[in-house]
Amino acid sequence: MVPVELAGTVKALVLIGGFGTRLRPITYTVPKQLIPLAGKPLLYHVFDLIPRDVEEVVLATGYKAEVIDAYVRSHPTPWPVRTVAESEPLGTGGGMKNAGAGMSDPFYLLNSDVVTSGDLTELLALHRRRSGVGTMALAEVEDTRPYGVAALGTDDRIDAFVEKPEPKDAPSHWINAGFAVWAGSVLDRIPPGRAVSFEREVIPELLPLGMYAFRLHKYWEDAGTPERMLRSQQLLFGDGRGGPGGVPAGALGTGPVAAAPGVRAEGASFGPFVTLGEDVTVERGAHVENSILMAGTHVEKEAMVVSSLLGPKVRVRAGHRVSGQTLGEGVEA
Numbered sequence: 403m404v405p406v407e408l409a410g411t412v413k414a415l416v417l418i419g420g421f422g423t424r425l426r427p428i429t430y431t432v433p434k435q436l437i438p439l440a441g442k443p444l445l446y447h448v449f450d451l452i453p454r455d456v457e458e459v460v461l462a463t464g465y466k467a468e469v470i471d472a473y474v475r476s477h478p479t480p481w482p483v484r485t486v487a488e489s490e491p492l493g494t495g496g497g498m499k500n501a502g503a504g505m506s507d508p509f510y511l512l513n514s515d516v517v518t519s520g521d522l523t524e525l526l527a528l529h530r531r532r533s534g535v536g537t538m539a540l541a542e543v544e545d546t547r548p549y550g551v552a553a554l555g556t557d558d559r560i561d562a563f564v565e566k567p568e569p570k571d572a573p574s575h576w577i578n579a580g581f582a583v584w585a586g587s588v589l590d591r592i593p594p595g596r597a598v599s600f601e602r603e604v605i606p607e608l609l610p611l612g613m614y615a616f617r618l619h620k621y622w623e624d625a626g627t628p629e630r631m632l633r634s635q636q637l638l639f640g641d642g643r644g645g646p647g648g649v650p651a652g653a654l655g656t657g658p659v660a661a662a663p664g665v666r667a668e669g670a671s672f673g674p675f676v677t678l679g680e681d682v683t684v685e686r687g688a689h690v691e692n693s694i695l696m697a698g699t700h701v702e703k704e705a706m707v708v709s710s711l712l713g714p715k716v717r718v719r720a721g722h723r724v725s726g727q728t729l730g731e732g733v734e735a
């Protein structure tokens with residue numbers, strides 16, 4: 403057996419081609435992965451999970467591929483990044499197949515919306531000890547409906563896997579956390595040239611080859627809806643992974659707040675868990691908490707923004723209250 407230390411470097415494949423439907427209308431103009439939370443885009447929090455010693459990171463892109471490509475090119479990463487865009491949506495499996503040429507054996511697979519303290523190096527070490535075809539990180543959640551659910555057997559072998567089952571059909575509360583290590587050979591099992599759901603079509607066929615669970619015991623969230631994105635932001639700030647900036651000069655409140663360059667907020671006040679994008683203005687007497695305000699957004703005096711996601715260049719009129727809302731680029735509220 404090859405000792406773990408000599409086993410060669412691995413690559414990472416990141417699935418990033420979804421439409422971000424549940425974050426519309428913001429995702430009509432900004433891809434989900436570039437929405438900033440706790441001071442930086444979701445994608446860069448996912449990048450933080452990828453060990454520095456990986457050989458290459460391949461992004462399987464689709465929707466708004468050029469925007470993501472341009473952003474990644476102008477923001478440095480610890481490893482080389484290559485993007486492979488789909489001309490039509492191929493689903494998770496189709497995206498893996500399309501971008502999988504030259505992939506390592508094994509390789510990391512990550513969804514681009516996971517926020518977690520999970521350790522990919524430990525995941526890889528477990529995969530090598532188990533010698534199965536794949537080792538999947540699993541998180542324990544109350545409501546399994548939006549996720550893929552695993553049934554666990556002896557030695558944490560995954561005996562069954564059902565994508566987004568009805569609660570009565572869910573075999574456990576342990577769900578696919580959206581990152582895993584797979585043997586290179588799984589790519590050969592994905593049919594080429596058409597849309598394929600990896601979770602629905604391929605994983606069930608891989609089960610007999612041996613799939614194992616890597617159980618997460620700290621925090622995990624999928625940032626794919628407004629509520630979950632704000633919860634993810636709280637988790638990141640709580641874990642000390644919030645970006646720089648702090649409460650803007652001349653403003654009240656203790657934060658945590660992450661503020662990009664060009665923010666102006668003299669005389670405004672902030673509750674906890676706020677991201678302010680570039681050139682955001684919050685006028686005197688306005689209050690913002692538990693929210694994300696993207697670049698160029700302007701909150702006028704005495705207005706209030708609570709538990710909301712505001713896209714770029716949104717304007718909140720003086721004295722108005724925005725609570726629990728998701729507003730797309732350029733909207734006036």
Ligand code: GDD
Pocket residue numbers: 417418419420421462463464488491492493494497498512513514515516548549550551565577578579580601624626
């Ligand atoms: N390249 C490509 N092409 N990527 C895609 C496509 C596509 O057609 N469709 C979706 N993706 C990407 C998304 O951008 C995202 O990063 C990832 O694949 C998963 O898609 P989501 O739309 O976020 O899936 P989900 O959250 O409903 O379910 C998935 O994640 C859950 C954990 O968060 C599944 O893997 C579940 O089994 C899992 O529990």
Ligand code: MG
Pocket residue numbers: 513515624625626
């Ligand atoms: Mg998701």
